[in-house]
Amino acid sequence: MRYGAIEAGGTKFVCGIGNEEGIIEDRISFPTEHPEQTMQKVIDYFADKNVTAIGIGSFGPINVDPSSPLYGYITTTPKPGWANYDVLGKLRESFNVPFGWDTDVNAAAFGEAKWGAAQGLDSCVYYTVGTGIGVGVYMEGRLVHGLVHPEGGHVMIRPASDDSFQGTCPYHGDCLEGMAAGPAIEQRWGVKGSELPVDHPTWDLEAYYLAQSISSTILMMSPKKIILGGGVMQQAHLFPLIHTHVQKILNGYIRTESLLENIHSYIVPPGLGTNSGLRGSLALGVEAKRNQQ
Known part of the structure; x- marks a missing residue:
């Protein structure tokens, strides 16, 4: 199975495709611009990838409470346009797959725990x-x-x-x-x-x-x-x-x-070098799929 990974940074987004062993098979990066422009690039990248699940490690602060109506949102960031932006909601408009969602640095910790x-x-x-x-x-x-x-x-x-x-x-x-x-x-x-x-x-x-x-x-x-x-x-x-x-x-x-x-x-x-965030986001996607089963 192929999994999607998104390392959503305040300066750049890195998107990738990998497997449940943590191997990244393909990736792309682009600057973090206005959310609609940036998220459209994310959606375009994954459109033909046929991924099983997608994990996102995001800059924040973010809402990580699944019981909250604002789960999946970036909250009080000073980055123009991104405050109170529904990242998960935007992705769910295009992909009917499980999503893993956490902070970028929690994702990095997860990647290091799994493979680093x-x-x-x-x-x-x-x-x-x-x-x-x-x-x-x-x-x-x-x-x-x-x-x-x-x-x-x-x-x-x-x-x-x-x-x-x-x-x-x-x-x-x-x-x-x-x-x-x-x-x-x-x-x-x-x-x-x-x-x-x-x-x-x-x-x-x-x-x-x-x-x-x-x-x-x-x-x-x-x-x-x-x-x-x-x-x-x-x-x-x-x-x-x-x-x-x-x-x-x-x-x-x-x-x-x-x-x-x-x-x-x-x-x-980091044992994974500069790949902790992306591989950790991949791990979030793998876990989201397992939790669904």
């Missing part, structure tokens, strides 16, 4: 650190929702004593996203992070802020793997800095080999 760095484990937390910061949570063999869905990019952190930057988040100022996402790096230093040398002080500061959130995640949820993806985390030298800061913050309180001796194998890059 957390394969064989029943829990992981996935951070994407890029234009924004998102957190996906997979615990006890399922994706976590609740009142809405995890919004771990907006947890509050403790600013470094020598950092007077006020943050970029329009809601919270100096939350994790406001202090550590790509735009925060650029605004703090006047250049994109990709242009800064590996010994620039921003990287230790970045690692410190991410480590605060990661340490809280370890203490609160005790996941068996933490995976860090997104554009900022392409700076591979961040990982050892984060490992060091997490160990300092936890200060030996969690006495497990994974943190004390093998932290380099516990806080890791």
